[in-house]
Each structure stands twice: as C-alpha cells, then as structure tokens.
Amino acid sequence: MTEPTTWETFTLERPEPGIAVVTLNRPERMNSMTNTMFVELEKVALLLDQEDDLRVVILTGAGKAFCGGFDLDDADGLSSLTPMGMLDQQELAARALSAIRSIRVPVIAAVNGAAAGGGLSLSLAADIRIGSPAARFNAAFVRIGLSAGDLGASWHLPRLIGPARAAEFAYTGRFIEAVEAESLGLLNAVVPAESLLDEALAMARLIRANSPAGVQLSKRALHANMEVSSYAAALELENRGQALLTRGEDMPEALAAFKEKRSPKFTGR
Numbered sequence: 725m726t727e728p729t730t731w732e733t734f735t736l737e738r739p740e741p742g743i744a745v746v747t748l749n750r751p752e753r754m755n756s757m758t759n760t761m762f763v764e765l766e767k768v769a770l771l772l773d774q775e776d777d778l779r780v781v782i783l784t785g786a787g788k789a790f791c792g793g794f795d796l797d798d799a800d801g802l803s804s805l806t807p808m809g810m811l812d813q814q815e816l817a818a819r820a821l822s823a824i825r826s827i828r829v830p831v832i833a834a835v836n837g838a839a840a841g842g843g844l845s846l847s848l849a850a851d852i853r854i855g856s857p858a859a860r861f862n863a864a865f866v867r868i869g870l871s872a873g874d875l876g877a878s879w880h881l882p883r884l885i886g887p888a889r890a891a892e893f894a895y896t897g898r899f900i901e902a903v904e905a906e907s908l909g910l911l912n913a914v915v916p917a918e919s920l921l922d923e924a925l926a927m928a929r930l931i932r933a934n935s936p937a938g939v940q941l942s943k944r945a946l947h948a949n950m951e952v953s954s955y956a957a958a959l960e961l962e963n964r965g966q967a968l969l970t971r972g973e974d975m976p977e978a979l980a981a982f983k984e985k986r987s988p989k990f991t992g993r
C-alpha cells in the first residue's frame with residue numbers, strides 16, 4: 725500500500741496494485757460538492773485514466789454520508805450568476821461526473837451513507853454500487869426547486885430502475901433506503917458497514933484477475949450499447965470489440981493457461 729495523496733476535497737489511496745480508492749473527504753458537510761471538488765474529481769479521473777496498470781477505481785465517502793449533493797452553503801453565491809454563468813457551473817459539474825464515468829476501468833461506488841441530489845448522480849456515474857445498511861438515495865432536486873435532470877441522473881435512473889420507478893423517485897424526492905435500493909438494482913449488494921470497503925476490494929480483486937483488455941472493452945460495449953438504438957447496431961459494436969481482442973495477447977494467453985491448467989498472466993495488450 726503506498727502513501728495516500730491528499731487533495732483538498734478527497735484522498736486517493738492505493739491499497740493494492742491496480743486498485744485506486746477515492747474517498748470524498750468533507751465529512752463535516754456530508755461530503756457535499758463544491759466547485760473545487762468538481763475540478764479535483766475531473767482532474768483525478770483524467771489522471772487515473774492514463775495509468776496503464778490501473779484495473780479498478782473504488783469511490784466512497786468519509787464520515788456518515790457518501791455525498792450530500794451540491795454544497796447548499798455555496799448555493800447563495802449562485803443567485804448572482806447570469807444564466808450563462810449558471811450554465812457554466814452546470815457544465816463544470818457535468819464534466820467532472822462524465823470524467824468519472826468515462827474512466828476506462830470499472831468504477832465501484834462503496835455507498836457508505838446518504839447519496840442525495842448530486843450525490844445520487846455521482847453514485848450513478850459508477851458502474852457498480854455496493855452499499856452499507858446506511859446507504860440511502862434521494863433525488864433531492866425537486867425539494868429545492870431543481871430538476872432530476874441533474875448530472876446524468878435522469879439518463880441513468882430509467883435505465884437502472886425502470887421509467888415508472890424513476891418517475892416516482894424523481895417526482896416525490898423520497899428516500900430509497902438500502903434494502904429497497906438493492907431490490908430495485910440501485911445497489912448490487914448491501915453488506916455490513918464495517919466490511920463495506922473490504923467487499924468493494926474483494927470485487928475489485930475479482931475484476932483485476934481478468935483480462936484488462938477484456939474488462940475494459942466490456943465496459944466500452946456496455947456503455948456504448950446503452951446509447952445505440954438497435955440490436956443490430958449493438959451486435960456490430962460487439963463484433964468490432966471481439967475482433968480487436970482476438971488480435972491481442974490476453975486471449976491466446978487465456979487459452980494457453982486453460983490448456984496448461986494454470987492461472988493466466990494477462991498483460992492487457
């Protein structure tokens with residue numbers, strides 16, 4: 725484990741080779757989001773995405789919340805913004821979450837508490853969500869005069885929990901607690917709070933043991949095929965990915981390892 729690096733709004737740790745843990749670190753404000761956090765999240769996402777030996781990113785929160793959404797103490801200063809200024813603010817935030825979602829390796833959100841408003845949107849930018857029993861989600865937007873069309877939430881939710889449940893969640897602004905979140909697919913699993921990070925690390929190790937190229941092209945296919953409009957277009961995209969992988973080093977290594985009854989040594993090339 726290397727020494728953690730401390731940013732203004734989060735810490736970055738490397739518990740094991742190939743695994744990075746980003747912990748939002750404003751616990752006294754429920755890890756709420758500020759412009760500094762948006763800038764730092766975009767920067768760390770772009771930096772992590774350049775690391776050849778990175779295999780998985782885990783995103784979690786310090787203290788009792790995952791992320792309380794936009795920092796409401798900062799909201800006062802926004803009223804003086806012009807409409808274009810507000811649009812710039814939204815785009816700054818959207819760029820940060822898009823950078824997290826676009827990291828080429830899987831991102832696991834270890835949801836340790838409330839994910840409210842933009843905190844819900846941030847959790848949805850991860851590929852996988854594992855929660856403690858304290859994990860709870862709400863589309864707080866409508867409670868404070870905003871829309872659930874926020875940082876990708878209105879794109880992810882219908883795809884994740886279905887249009888009708890997404891509508892109920894968005895329009896009521898109610899909380900979805902951990903057990904219900906798991907039943908809806910908003911969480912992949914609910915685990916004891918004390919083992920949340922260990923469970924996320926265990927899943928990260930499973931992913932790390934597989935072909936990096938295969939995992940990364942799987943992520944690219946899963947993301948891209950949520951955008952394509954037809955099964956035929958999805959098949960075409962998949963075929964191109966598999967054809968690419970059959971020219972790589974990992975597949976022949978995997979086949980050789982299978983025949984020699986040994987673990988494969990993947991390079992990701």
Ligand SMILES: CCCCCCCCCCCCC[C@H](O)CC(=O)SCCNC(=O)CCNC(=O)[C@H](O)C(C)(C)COP(=O)(O)OP(=O)(O)OC[C@H]1O[C@@H](n2cnc3c(N)ncnc32)[C@H](O)[C@@H]1OP(=O)(O)O
Binds near residue numbers: 752753788802864875
């Ligand atoms: C009005 C917003 C303007 C935004 C305009 C657009 C800006 C454009 C650019 C930004 C784009 C991103 C927009 C963003 O995605 C939009 C949103 O996120 S809107 C939703 C904002 N968040 C909320 O409404 C959630 C508010 N908080 C809660 O519901 C609860 O606190 C909680 C998170 C569910 C936790 O509940 P509890 O465990 O009970 O804890 P407490 O409520 O007691 O809080 C403890 C402590 O933390 C402080 N705090 C909590 N959340 C925030 C927050 N979001 N910002 C600042 N501070 C927060 C809370 O005040 C308590 O402080 P204390 O009283 O102890 O000093």
